[in-house]
Amino acid sequence: MQLAIEHVSKRYRGKNWGLRDVSFTITPGVLGLLGPNGAGKSTLMRILATITKQTEGTVVWDSQDIAIHPEQLRTVLGYLPQDFGIYPHLNAIEFLEYLAAIKGLKANIARQRIDELLQVLNLSEVRKRPLGAFSGGMRQRVGIAQALLNDPKLLIIDEPTVGLDPEERVRFRNLLTDLAGERIVILSTHIVSDVEATATAIAIMDKGTLLTHATPENLLGQVEGKVWECLVPSEKLIQIRERFLVSSTARRSNGVHVRLVADSAPLQEAARVAPTLEDAYLYCIANGRNAAGAAQ
Known part of the structure; x- marks a missing residue:
């Protein structure tokens, strides 16, 4: 089982490219899809979920081109978009039963699956409350439940932990880890800690291009020996930021504690x-x- 993305590009009206020549292969496990806003993550996931078609290239699911045979993938797909809509007057059970029917699940199987998911996602006590009265985090958990209804082989989730409190986020990370055995899970997020806790592979995108696809260990190896910490006076912080890649700062009574990435020691x-x-x-x-700027 694999999902092969082969030279995929997406061009929108006005000749703006959302994706440019993206190629990599995804196998069972959790793929963390990382990148800033506008990186092309959501565009790629909408293509993988057969919601939109690429302008160029192919996506192949178990030897089938999903643009030609989307039904082959849709039957085993679970998808949670970033903007997940609900029917506010339905309760959680009614809403999930409705979506289960759309997915073609038999009623008895759907009821059992809904009970299991509501329990796992800590929604059992509010199962009969109208969704319109749910908090943002609770609605997000309902969205996760609907994506898991058909026990998918390919699970695509876009910014799933937005609105979740720390306890819910940990619970969701554990759920992802449990799910990732014999299926492909694609987790798109800008929260690096979510990926760090769950991913078996990581793809980093920026401005519509794929920068790297590697294991967490390989990514960490690229900066081994290049991360430094030092204490600098507050008035030198701007200068440090101009010269080096700063990953974090923390103010102390005697200055600013700076963490940065550099090939050699930035300060003695x-x-x-x-x-x-x-x-x-x-x-x-x-x-x-830097590479893109040098190529221009």
């Missing part, structure tokens, strides 16, 4: 530290933009 007193996935992500984005 800088100490080398172990890299995080966020360091690697920022390094990849910066290198991609």
Whole structure:
């Protein structure tokens, strides 16, 4: 089982490109799709979910071109878009039963599956409350439930932890890990910690292009020995930001604690530290933009 993305591009009206020549293959596990706003993540996922078609290239699901045979994928697809709509007058059970019927699930199987999902997503106690009275985080959990109704082989979820509190986010991360055994899960987010906790592979995109597709270990290896921490006076922070890739800062009584990425020690007193996935992500984005600028 695999999803092969082959030279996929998407052009919108006005000749604006949402994607440019994206190619990589996704196998079972959790793929973390990372990138800033406007990177092309949502465009790619709408293509993979057969909602829109690419302008160029092909997407192949188990030897079938999904643009020609979308039904082959749709029967095993679970999808949670970033802007997930609800019917506010329906309760959670009614809404999920309605979507289960649309997906073609038998009523007895649907009822059992809905009970299981409401329990897993901590919605059992509010199952009969109208969705219009749900908080944003609760609506997001209903969205996750509908994506899982048909026990999909391919699960695509766009910014799923937006609106979830820390406890709910941890619960969702654990759920993703449990789901990822024999299926493909594509998690698109700008929250690096969500990917760090769950992903078996990571794809980083920026400005419609794929910068890298690698394991978390390989990404971390790219910045091994290049991450530093140092304490600088507040008045030097702007200068440091201009010269180096700063991943975080924290103000202290004696100055600013700076974490940055550089090939060599930025200051004599800088100490080398172990890299995080966020360091690697920022390094990849910066290198991609520098390469694009040099090519122009």
